[in-house]
Amino acid sequence: VIGRLSETIRKGNLLLVFTKHGGELIGMSNFTPIFDKSGWLGMARTDPDWRGMGVAQFMQRCTAKYTKKSGIRALRFFVLSTNIASLRAARKGGFKEVAHATHVTCDLKKSKLVEFSKEFQQEPVELNEVRRSVYLSKMNGFIRYGYSFVVGNHSNLQYIQRKKELFGFKKSAFILTKPEEDYGEFSILTGGIKQSLLKIIEISRKMKDTGHFRG
Numbered sequence: 001v002i003g004r005l006s007e008t009i010r011k012g013n014l015l016l017v018f019t020k021h022g023g024e025l026i027g028m029s030n031f032t033p034i035f036d037k038s039g040w041l042g043m044a045r046t047d048p049d050w051r052g053m054g055v056a057q058f059m060q061r062c063t064a065k066y067t068k069k070s071g072i073r074a075l076r077f078f079v080l081s082t083n084i085a086s087l088r089a090a091r092k093g094g095f096k097e098v099a100h101a102t103h104v105t106c107d108l109k110k111s112k113l114v115e116f117s118k119e120f121q122q123e124p125v126e127l128n129e130v131r132r133s134v135y136l137s138k139m140n141g142f143i144r145y146g147y148s149f150v151v152g153n154h155s156n157l158q159y160i161q162r163k164k165e166l167f168g169f170k171k172s173a174f175i176l177t178k179p180e181e182d183y184g185e186f187s188i189l190t191g192g193i194k195q196s197l198l199k200i201i202e203i204s205r206k207m208k209d210t211g212h213f214r215g
């Protein structure tokens, strides 16, 4: 959160909670509008002295009220499965668990993987095949997109395809979003995990070499 705070403040969707008397800062959370008219919540933090007193509930209600006015239809966020306090606060606020995901990271500075010599050949992605994929059904129809998750329906996939963030090769398909700051996010949609991961690393390396991002 600290590392991304300046960028978040700049984007202007940070909610801060102060006490009525004394103006002490006791809570914060962040909201990002997503292209499918959903809103992504993040960075929920309650001052340790104020936890368990409903601050997170209050922030969820305020965000819902604020976003409803701008046509946002659903609010989503992810919680680490080990974060019991956050899970309980979310359930109490009316959120429902819709999918479980695994997050893996590769540090491009440290990874020593085989270099690919051939140029990447982008192949057309059959959207109906993506929608029938095992990955999607295991994710209850959701796909990772950048820092958020969206429903993997035809129009959302088309949007991602138009943005040239949907990649296809050898029966594999994945999303690789344009890197923000020093990290990029990906999600495998069809095909083998190993070949997809290697291809994702290869493309990311190329982006890194051309100055798209550092990490």
Ligand SMILES: CC(C)(COP(=O)(O)OP(=O)(O)OC[C@H]1O[C@@H](n2cnc3c(N)ncnc32)[C@H](O)[C@@H]1OP(=O)(O)O)[C@@H](O)C(=O)NCCC(=O)NCCS
Pocket (backbone or CB within 6 Å): 043, 044, 045, 046, 047, 050, 051, 052, 053, 054, 055, 056, 057, 058, 078, 079, 080, 083, 084, 085, 086, 088, 089, 090, 092
């Ligand atoms: C998660 C967090 C934001 C919750 O904030 P909060 O202001 O304490 O939440 P609320 O007071 O609105 O909590 C409501 C419910 O959450 C649950 N909860 C809150 N703190 C809890 C704790 N320490 N252990 C277990 N459950 C807890 C309770 O069910 C509580 O309701 P109840 O006491 O009536 O049963 C806060 O614990 C926090 O800042 N954690 C560290 C950062 C973090 O994990 N952020 C979330 C990232 S997704």
